[in-house]
Amino acid sequence: MKNNHSRRKFAIWFVCLMTITLFPTAAFADVPYRTFTKDSYGRTIMTQPAYAPKGVIARDIPTLNQQGEVSYTPLQRPQDLFIDRQDHIYIADTDNNRIIHLDPSGELIRIITLPESPLNQPQGVFVTENGDLFIADTGNKRVVHTDKGGRLVQELKRPKSSFMNDQFVYEPTNMVVDKRGFIYVVSKGSYNGIIEFDPEGNFLKFFGTNKTEVNLMDKIRRQFYTKEQLSRQVRLLPVTIRNIEIDDQGFIYTVSGSKSEQVKKLNIRGEDLWKEKDIDFDKNKAYRRTSSEQIEPQLTDVSVDQNGNILMIDKSRNIISQYDENGELLFYWSGSSTTGNSLIGLTKAPTAVATNSRNEVFILDEALNLVQVYKPTEFGSTVQAAYKFMQDGKYLEGEKYWTKVLKLNAHFSPAFQGIAQAAFYREDYELARDMFKLAGDEGGFSDSFWQLRLVWFQKNFSIFANVLIVLAVLIWILGLLKRKYKFRILPKTTLLDRQRWYQQFKHVFYILKHPIDGFGDLRYRQKGSYISALILLILTLVMILVKTFYSSFTFNPVPDYEKGASSMLIIFMSVWLSWVVCNYLIGSIRQGEARFKDVFMGSSYALFPVVLFGLPLALISNGLTLSEASIYHSIEWAMLLWSGLLFFWNIQAMQNYGVGETVVNILLTGVTMMILWIMIFILVGLSSEFSNFIYTIYQEVSM
Template structure:
């Protein structure tokens, strides 16, 4: 049978094949996932922001010494750094081969840069200035070299002489960056002092951008309690070492740090060394929770290890994590846009996935080059349509052109309705157009408490301006009416009955409930009455506890988003946590008081401890309601009342123990301390018991399964 193929069929087949090769259809072949995180830390899947376009550096050759006309394969070996210059030409520090590989923008080899008169030794950093000068961190030779564009040696920078540098300091440059003044910023391997700053002549100008020492609570306690001699014997705590340094067209300096510290791994520094990132206290370097290996957390491996940074033409920061193999993109203010990538499978190479990423850089078209020192290649990525839309919209928003960014943000939301930066961009546009109610709702959806509060402040101000005359009239005439009615009914029978309402007989249960509120105002008399006059009851105490639990729920459900950004609550979890802590407190206090000469009975401790929590009901519920009329401008007032409530409860607990057990002030403080210690011991015992019980159950189950199978 013959198959006839006319020109129309051939043309359709050609179009189909071309369409399959277009970048827009490459998403189906992308081997990695792209994610972002909303303001609540939830993981959100995105379509790819970058797609791979190729691999370069795998086909390098050198002439055969025996036959110069024959080329020998000369793959990169343990490369450590990559730099893309203003002409989009690529320079790679090929550390294992002691050379710099120079390629054009397509990845075609142009030359190998070597220095025969003074050979490189494991160079780990390369930087090219606008004038074409090449700076090399020649790590093995403990020097930095300056070459001209032809590769001729101009200057050699070795360990500078200065009384401000310790004698034990080892000058091993790992990365180098040069600013517009030709000042050198050198990242020293193992150096905790920060970047070494040298002037164009190699004179030491100081250390720049040093990290802070990360001290644990235990370290802080040791510093308080140990003598100088004892603390000197401790292992010295040093700041983390800066891994890499970069700059942008505006002259800002960027550093990345890998180590055990979660914060300040990424910094954007001005010329004075101040960190400009507003989110300087947040952690950078993203990963999914399922990527964390608990068995390695002790060594700090569960923390992203940022190894390098690149800054694109729009000021966006791109960092690569050597631990989890993810690439994270942040805007110029440090806000997460998305992260993507992941580890390549063992024993295989997959385009887009990484084995051991060590460096990255971008060219003038914002194409991304990622260097892998295990695969000995460079992977090239290009922004997808989604990534381009996000970048376009975000640049408008960061520049303050909120309305201009509205259309591209809407396009982004059509691609992914859960993309938080898009929701935030549209919210800022609505705020700019004075659509405050829409802005408030979108700021809440995006999780931005500060701007949510600002939108509500504008709404509240407009409401007051529109209704001020009515509010003032009601207050004025209402006050006058109150005074008049008070004068007219001063001697009426109704007022007499109202004044004598407290003398009416009440049930014993209601009397006990009322005593709980009396104790809140007169704690000493109230707790003494609980102990020696039999006031209070289990029923009233349980009612108070249920009221406190209700107040906890009201706090979570009713409190304004400006002061509480919880999106969902677990009623069962709140119930369990509250009553477990409560019961542990009662049992621990009773045990300690029984041993420590306390006069209180279990009944007195139970009832008194419940009555001490009454302020949480009286203040907590109204405060949660009132918070919906407040903004963050009144946060000091809100915090004062909330903290005052907790202090009041603490004082009532203190007086309860003192009065019920007939303690002095010192004895009361000691009783509280021992009670808290007992609670801790009980918690540890329960945790160990639960673990052993689960292991025992698992053992019996496995034994039963083995008997059944046999």
């Protein structure tokens, strides 16, 4: 069994290595856009296209004129798109005041205009399982319900309720209907949330209201302004909901312009199941072509495909994103259509998205007045199938798909997660541990290590216990012999003991027992020097590196290639030196007695707990799991607290301060450090600008 596990592990590693070497990720020439994803550490990586352009539909709609002749009219600012269970396509052709009904291939079936009650600027359309249509007739401020044949059944006009004041504006822009027949309407500019109606059209309540976003200045005003002053301020209101979608399980999705609630997944009680998810479209930054101004996201629609994956479109930045049903990013791609560059697959102002039974993606573009159609690629289909097995708990069935994904793209880190879960499920914990590390999952890594540790203890417990007993007996015998023959294990003095710097270095142990007296002795009894302080500082740097590079992945889930030793040391030394300089300056101003040498030595000796605990912490971390994290973090916090107290006592003893004066000194030192770094950044910026200015003058003179 062990040989089979070893061969399987070697085969997976070999496939990964060969794929990285022979088949690196590259941009594909057959699509006019690039596709990206995020790895486990939040880095953006390029992938093969998940969807490829298939074509366009609804470019021109055939209509009969009064003479009975066929003419073609394009869509005019269409706002919504819906695909029913038979893959029929419905488009809200807003400025043409009509609903376009197309068959699955994009051929026209009918044009819905409701002659008995004409539509006016319809912006949303929804089709129920029995074929009934619901139209958000925005211009007429109503929701229209028709039967399958297009005959008017019901109108949902402005509801009459005590929850709505006279200023409430009812202009429906979209709606969804659940399997019970309850209707959820989004109204333009309504900060109250979604309007919920029962199947008879009676108003029930507002649903899924966004939270009011309050910034720091708003909080300050509430604390210090009077009621009269607050009444004159602009009223803070929740951000309005832009669009809505419902899936087969009855979960409702909304998109908004909110910073904190851009996308929500609501259950029947209106609770956001994604409130803990880090779905932030601001991270996918985009900038205007003509300037460095960052483009703000503008989510306009959301759709759920047959696998439960969620598609979202960002109109302002032309970004199409796909997430799995748990809110984990799968892909996102972007390609903007410009004047003279109107290629299939490129959008200009995407406003609605929908998917059919084959998981093809349809994107409605209000600027190009057509629908772009995309089909899943082999890579995209494989990833989606693998995710589906993972979500259903069928890890072994999904493993072959993840292996195929790695063959297609060795940088797609979720594949390591899928393989790790399959290995853990079949109890191949060693492979699972390694794959969880590649996937960046410290929880899975810890669980796998816990299983390996349990197996090791079960196998070696008798040996381990016997060794402990033998060691205990040997120590007992050694103690008896020492007391009887009175010999020393170590010599009383060594060559190092005759070195002055070594005696000064050993003084740090006295400081640990008697901190205030010990720090005082550094100055008044010459118990310290620059040499001993530098030795302690170097040891601190070494222990920081040891703790960073040799701590277990469980407690330091950072890939090895991101553990930059040079940058880490530069940052630490910059902070430490600025502390020494600023603390000396503040002490000089506030009648402190410490010299620069004293501050330098004391600040080095105060770091000794890091030297004392750095290596043990790194070693302990490699034997613990997340269930014992409290042990690790208790030791870590004790180390930092001890070092902090030593810094406090160092200032108190060296500067001859009281407790209150010491606290003030520390606070002023912190403020001075911030001012110092601001000045450094300003000087560096000015120096760069000045050098560019001199170089520009030189170029002009030399021409």
